Amino acid sequence: MTSARAPEDFIAGGILHDSGRSEPCTIYVKDGLATIETGEPERGIPYADFIVDMVNAHTHCADYGLKVPPGLSLEKLVAPPEGLKHRYLSGLDQESLKDNMVRFDRASASYGAASFIDFREGGLQGCRLLRECSEDAIILGRPISKEFDPEEVAGILEVADGIGLPSISDMDHGYIEAVADAVRDSRKIFAIHASERIREDIDFILSLDPAFVVHMCEATRDDMDKCAEAEVPVVVCPSSNRYFGKETPIRDLLDSGVDIAIGTDNGMLCEPDLVTESKLLADILAGQGGAPEDTLGRLSNFSSKLLYRTKRIKCKVNGGYLTVVPGEGDATLPGGRNAPFRVRIESR
Template identity: 35%
Template sequence: MIIEGTIVRGREFEPVEGRVVVENGEIATVEEDSVESDDIVCPAFVNAHTHIGDSIAKEAGEGLSLEELVAPPDGLKHRLLREADQSELVEAMAHSLSYMEQSGTGAFVEFREGGVDGIRAIRAALADSDLESVVLGRETVDAMEIADGFGASGANDGEFGDERRATRRAGKLFGIHAGEVDSSDINAALDLDPDFLVHMVHAEELHMERVADSEIPVAVCPRSNLVTGVGMPPVEELARRTTVALGTDNVFLNSPSMFREMAFTAKLFDVSARDVLRMATVNGAELAGLDCGLVEEGRPARLLVLDGDSDNLAGARNAIRAIVRRAGTSDVKQVVSPDRDDPRR
C-alpha cells in the first residue's frame, strides 16, 4: 500500500510532501518527494479515556449532577447498565466503536463497567472492529484478570489497594479518576502510584509537583468536564509537567469524536495545535503502552488519511491546524489498520 500526500511525520509532527509505504501492516518507509495528492496523512487518533457502555443512553440525564449521573453504584448510568439486556448493550457499543473508526480513531482506552460480564460484552462488540483496544475492568479483581488492567472510579469511592497490587503482580495497567469534582481524592490516588490519572480538573500546585516527580501521565476530557459543570482541567500547567492525552469520556454525554475534542481543546486552552495533535495520538498511545500514534518507519500502520481537497479543507495553509481545528468525520478518506489488507474507506 502506498499513500501519498502531506505527511505529518515523526515525533515532531513535521508536515512533509511525500509517500508512506506500508508492507505487512507496518510502515516500511516514509519518503519525502513531490507528489500530486492533496491528501493529509497523520497518525490515527488514540482516545485515552472512554466509557463505551454508556452508548445505550446517549443524551440521557439532562440537568443531573455528576454524582447523579455517574457515581457508583447507583448513578443513572450504573442503573441503566444493570437494566440493559446484554445483546442491547453489545449492539449499542458496536455502533459507537464503528463511529470511532469512521471518525479517525485507531485505538482507545476503555473503563468498562459491569465486572466480568462487562468485559465480555465489549469484547463481543469489538469482534468486527479494527480498533486497538485497552480495556480496563472495574468493580472486581476478576474483571481485571480477564481485561488489560483495572480502571478505578476514584479514591473517595474506595481504597483500591488490592486492585493496585493485583495489577502490579499481573503486569497490567492501573488507571484512576482523580480531581474531577474537587481535589480531595488526588493525593490518595497518587499514593497508589497509578500508571495514569484521569481528569485532574482540580489539581493544585502540590498535586502537579507530585505528578511531575512521579512522571504519571494524565488523560484530560475537557468537553465532558464542561457538560458536567465541574470546571476545566489546567491543561497548560499539566502539559508543562507531564504527558497529557485527550479522551472523550462518557458516550452518553459526548460523541466519541477526537476531532471535536481536539478543536475544543485547541480553542479553549493556550496550547499549540501541534501539542493538541500529540495529545490525541502519541501521548495517548504512550499512556496506554501502545506502539502507535506516530508516522515513522517500523511503526504499525495505524494511519488517518484526510481529503485535503474536501470542501472543508481545500485551501488550508497549515496542515496541523487544519487537522486539529477544522477537520471532521466528513473529511476522512481512509483509516488504515495493520489488521486488514485494505483500508477502511
C-alpha cells in the first residue's frame, strides 16, 4: 500500500464534491497538503474529481485476512456464532487480528477514504484493538454477553463511537431496545443491519432511532418510505450483496427519498475501494432503470448526514482529507497516478 507517502506537488482542476454539493475548482498540492480554490479551473491542467471527507459507511475489518470460497450463503458465512467468519475470528490470536486490522486500515487509506465506519465484533476487547490499530476508524462495537449487561455496554461506549448490531432477527427485541437506550443516553451512534437476508419489521427498527441502517435488500417500498419519513439513511453494500446473490433496490430507495451511502462491508469479500464500489452502484442503478447519477458526489455526503443525524454525538469523522479521483485516461498527475488517493486539506 502506497498512500501513506505524500504525493508530489501538483495542480489539478475539476469538480469538488462536498457535503452533497458539486462545483468547479482548482487544487494546489504542496508538501502533501491541498489548498482548494473554487471557480472554473484553467484549461490544460490535469482533470480530477475531488471528494471531501469520503467515508466508507460500512465495514468489518477483522476478517480482511480470510479468503472465502464463492457461493456460500449468508448463514454459512456470517451468521454468529457458527458461520465461517466467526469460526475464523475466534481462532485468531490477538496479533493476527491486529495484523488484519492494520492492513485493512492501510488499504482503506490507500483507496482514498478519510474514514471507515467499522461494525466491530469481539466486544470491548475488539473495540480496543481497533482503536490501537487505526486513527481512521469510527468504531461501532458489539456486546458479546447473551443477556443485556449495562457494565459491558458502558465499557464499550467508553472506547467506541457507538454500537452496531447484527440484526433484529439475530437477537431478542428487549435486549436490542436496552442497548439502543444505553447508546442514546451516552449520545453516541446506534446502527443496525436491516432486511439483508429476510424482510424485517421496519417499525421496530426505526423505533430504535438508529443513526443509519445497513442493506435493506429485502425491504418493501413501504419500508423505504418509512425510512425516508424518519430521515434514516440507508448504507448500501453492492459487492457484498452481489456475493450473496442479492441486490438492494437502489432505484426504489432513491425514488422514496431515502439518503443512501455506500459501504464495502466484510473485508473478506472485497477491498475497501469505495470509488469502485460507487461505480458498481451506478451500474446496478442503471440496470434497475434508474437515472444516471453523480455517485462520486454521493461519496461526499455521508459524513455530513451522519453528523446531522447524530448531532448529539461526541465522535467526529476523521476529517480534513480530500480524495483525488484522477480523470479516466488522464495520466498527467505526478507519477502518472491514475488511481484514487487522499491528501490532507490545508485550507480552502
